[in-house]
Each structure stands twice: as structure tokens, then as C-alpha cells.
Amino acid sequence: MADPVTVFTSPQPTVNGPLHVGHLAGPYLAADIAARAARARGERVVVTTGLDVHQNYVLTRAEREGVEVGVMTAEFRDDIKDTYDLARIGYDVFTDPLGHAHGPIIRQLMNHLVASGATPLREVTLHACADCGRTLHDSYLSGLCGECKAPAAGGACEQCGSLTQVDTMVDPVCGRCGGDPRPFAATVPVLRMEDHREALIAMWLRAELPPAVRDLIDRTLQAGLPQIALACPTNWGLEGDGPLAGLRIGPYTEIALSDLYAVARGIDPEAAEVPAYLAALDQVGSLWHFLGLDNAFWYALYWPAVWAAAGVARLPLSGLVVNEFYTFAGEKFSTSRKHGIGATELLRTEDPSIVRLFLAWDRPDRFRSDFSFNSFRAFADRAGPLLAGVRRVPEPLDPDLAALELTRGESALRPEGFDPPLAVRSLLTLLAGGVQETGSLRAALTGSEQE
Numbered sequence: 001m002a003d004p005v006t007v008f009t010s011p012q013p014t015v016n017g018p019l020h021v022g023h024l025a026g027p028y029l030a031a032d033i034a035a036r037a038a039r040a041r042g043e044r045v046v047v048t049t050g051l052d053v054h055q056n057y058v059l060t061r062a063e064r065e066g067v068e069v070g071v072m073t074a075e076f077r078d079d080i081k082d083t084y085d086l087a088r089i090g091y092d093v094f095t096d097p098l099g100h101a102h103g104p105i106i107r108q109l110m111n112h113l114v115a116s117g118a119t120p121l122r123e124v125t126l127h128a129c130a131d132c133g134r135t136l137h138d139s140y141l142s143g144l145c146g147e148c149k150a151p152a153a154g155g156a157c158e159q160c161g162s163l164t165q166v167d168t169m170v171d172p173v174c175g176r177c178g179g180d181p182r183p184f185a186a187t188v189p190v191l192r193m194e195d196h197r198e199a200l201i202a203m204w205l206r207a208e209l210p211p212a213v214r215d216l217i218d219r220t221l222q223a224g225l226p227q228i229a230l231a232c233p234t235n236w237g238l239e240g241d242g243p244l245a246g247l248r249i250g251p252y253t254e255i256a257l258s259d260l261y262a263v264a265r266g267i268d269p270e271a272a273e274v275p276a277y278l279a280a281l282d283q284v285g286s287l288w289h290f291l292g293l294d295n296a297f298w299y300a301l302y303w304p305a306v307w308a309a310a311g312v313a314r315l316p317l318s319g320l321v322v323n324e325f326y327t328f329a330g331e332k333f334s335t336s337r338k339h340g341i342g343a344t345e346l347l348r349t350e351d352p353s354i355v356r357l358f359l360a361w362d363r364p365d366r367f368r369s370d371f372s373f374n375s376f377r378a379f380a381d382r383a384g385p386l387l388a389g390v391r392r393v394p395e396p397l398d399p400d401l402a403a404l405e406l407t408r409g410e411s412a413l414r415p416e417g418f419d420p421p422l423a424v425r426s427l428l429t430l431l432a433g434g435v436q437e438t439g440s441l442r443a444a445l446t447g448s449e450q451e
Contacts, residue, residue: 003044004285007263007316008035008415011291011299012052012095012255015076016061019083019343021371022326025359027290030321032089033360033420033444034288037413040440046266049084050095050258051077054237054251057139060176073098079344086347087356088447093262102258103238109257109310110189110230110249111242112274118309119189119230121243126186126232127166131179135234136166138251143172147219155252158325158332161216161296163226188232188247193225193301196308199315200225203304208319208416210366213296220301228253228302252298256306263287278311286318288415293322321418324364328371341371353387353446354380357427360420360445386431387446397433405429409441420445 010027013019019028028049035047053073062069077098084091096102113119127136134140141154146168150159153175157164166172166181173180193200204217220226230253231240237248263284264277271280289299304315325332328341347355358379362369385391397405409426412419427441443449 002283005046005267005283006038006043007046007048007266007284007287008038009048009259009263009287009289011295012050012258013080014052014055014057015073015080016055016057018076018079021341021343021346021359022328022332024083024087024343024355025326025363025369025371026292026323027321028084028089029087029356029359030323030363030418030420031288031290032087032447033356033423034290034321034413034415034418035090036444036447037410037440038415040444046093046263047091048093048095048259048262048266049089049091050093050262051080051097052251052255053077053097054249054254055138056234056236056251059236060139083343083347086344086352088352090447093266095258095262097238097254097258105261106238106249106254106257107241107244109261109274110240110244110253113191113230113306113309114189114243116309116311118311119191121187122190123185123187124190124227124229125183126188126229127172127181127183129174129177129179130182132174132177134174134176135232136172136174136181137232137234140175140234141166141169141172142175142178143169146170156294156297158294161212161293162219163297186229186233189230189244190227191230191253191305191309192227193305194227196305197221197225199308200301200304203315203317204300207317209300210320210322212293213300213320213322216296217300220297225301225305230306252302253306256298256303257310259303260307260310260312274311278313281307281312281316284316286415287316288318288321290321291323293324296320296322319415321415324366324368326362326364326371327368330370350376350380351384353448354383356446357383357387357424361424363420365419365421383428386428387442389431389436391432393432393434395433397430397435402430402433402435406435406437406439406441410439413440413444 008031010031035045038045062072138154145152145157147162148160152164231247231249234248240247264271264280268280405426409423412423
């Protein structure tokens, strides 16, 4: 029997702009570092990532800048993949909605959900803008989070992670023109998350989840798990077929299904039908999602509910590794607001090993942190000579202490209690003490096998 598989995922970046340094410091480098460390421990590892093309933030940017959306998305896709290469971020499966294979797989899975009765077609009330007519979701929706009252768009609140829809928000309006919501009836596939309450609770009891995510789960359970339309009539997104003709598949549903087939194909590249996907997922020993808090509702609650509806018998989630916001000049890195530093820009001008080490050390791990070039340069001046082995060692580190430090650093890269800042401190302590044998630490953190 094959060894159980350890799976690591990170959110598919939205192609409404290039990756910035905040992305790297959050889930993307973290998932790569954890995967390298797991492989060094001898685990069978599958890493998945991809692209999110069908958030309407993509169309919004193209329309506002007067560019052709297909050209824009292709350019940002290439830039994102270049950033992965420059940052030495590896993956086993990359789901690309701009490729030919993706759409048919997602439609197959969606039609399976409807035909199986797991997400039947129901008439529900949705909302459109009374002025411009857009269906109000994602960037087409704006208001205040009904839970924490922070400004929010449709989807999930960036501050507390709560679900943000017209009926859960305060003062919801159209995010494009400011018009008021107008209710309308639509027949769409609906997932009743309450149908999977027992399976979800059993999974949450097993999983390692940070306090903010447990608070989100508790609030949602108390309010009642929501029912969510998996597709709707709108002007952007992957088009449905068969019973879903005329609807666009919701981007969060698409990504949940993308993860499902990507993980399955990472385990069994020949899997092409739902039964084969489910059989492959039975081999998952542990599954860890790396993400920011703004994605916690989707990864902790919605993704597992979609997988359960698809027929995954035992939800394999082991835990979430959740980062806080990384800020620049005191404000959150933001693609849509063009605030921050491009990841490619930094990686092309600086040593990628130093960039990876610094962003792991300064990672907004359990609290927010703020990027500054002064601190980056000071770190590079210290770490660069240590990596190169040219800094004089005033006093070698005692071998027993070195062994303890190495154990501490390697343990910090396990997903349970994941702590890359501690791992970087351990590596620098070892190098400063003249220790050359650094186990898996150096390769995992820098991403370079040759160093």
C-alpha cells in the first residue's frame, strides 16, 4: 500500500495584478518552505497552486484601465509564474483556468454536484444593482461587515473573516456605481452547509486551527451554517453547461473544485472522473492550507462543505496555517489598490536566498509586521556573509548546543506549530557559530539545493 500523502495548498492568486511582497511573506513562501522540509523528512508530498481568473476584480480592473481582459490576464499569469520561479516556489500541480483542460473538469464536477442531489437547483433571492444591473457579489458589492462593521467587499471580511453577502452586510451598495440592491428571483444550484454540519464538526475537532479561525467557526455555527449559491447569473466567471447553462460558476466554488481535482491528480495523474478523484483523495494522510485570515471562511468552512457534497467521505483537513497582514508604510499590501512592492521587482534586484530568509524571518506569523527597506538591508548585511561563509566566527557553537538548535529549527518547519521566523533564527545562530551541517534548514528556507 502506498504511503499516505501530505498535501500543502496555498490560495490561487487573483490575476488582477502581479504578486507583491505581502503575498510572498504570507502563504506562498510558507507553503513552499513547509513542503521542502516535509520532503526532507521523507514524506510523500503533493503541493498544489494555480490561478484565480474568475473573481470579478479581474474584469473590474480591465474595465477601469481600458484594456482587453484576455490580454491583461495572460500578462499577469506569466508574471505570477515568473515570480514563482524567481522565488524558487515549487508545485506539483498548477491549475490554470486560462488553459483548455480546466473548464471541462470544473463543469464535470459542478454537474456531478447537481445530478447527485447534493446541490439541487432551487429558486432563491439574489440581488442586483438597481442602477447598473450587476449581480451584487465580490467586487460588485460594498458595505460594512455585519460582524465587525469594518468596510468590506463581497466574499469575506478582511478583518474578521466573516462571510459578506448582501443579507449579512450593513448598508450594502453596488461596488461599481453605488446603486442600491434590488432583489430578484433566480434558479441556481444551492449548497446547504447545514447538511454537512456533523462531518464539518468532526473535522474541526481533529484539525489544528488558530484562535481567530475557531472564533469564526463558533460565530458561524451559532448563526447557522449558511446556504450558498454555487453559480449565478452574472457577467464574469466560468460559464456553466447542461443544467447550469446561462449561469456562471462562483469563483470560490470553482477554486474549491480546483483544489479537489488538483490534489487528486497530484496523487493519481490518471484520475479523470469523480470516482477516481475520490479514490485518490482517500490516500491523503494530512492536508494543510496556507492562507491569510481573509480566506479563512472559504478554507475552513466552505471548501470542506463542497468536498463533502462531492462525496469525500472523510474530510482530510489537518489544519490551517494562517498569517496576519503584512504592511508597507503602515498600510496593507494591496493589488487592487496598487499599494506595496512588486515581488518580481525585489527578486530581480536582490539575492532570492536573502529575500526568502528575510520574508520568513519578518513573516506576519502571529501578528502583523511591516516591511521596510532599512530592515531588509540590515538583515541582508548580516545574513549574506553568514550564507557565504565569509564572516569570522569569534567562538564556535558548542556541538551539543548546535544539535539542540538544529532540532529546534527543523521542528519549527513542521506544519503543526509552524514558525519560520524561529527557523531562520536557528539557521543564523548555527551559521554564526561556524556550523556548516544545518540539516534541512538551509535548503528549505532558501529554496536552493546548491547552497
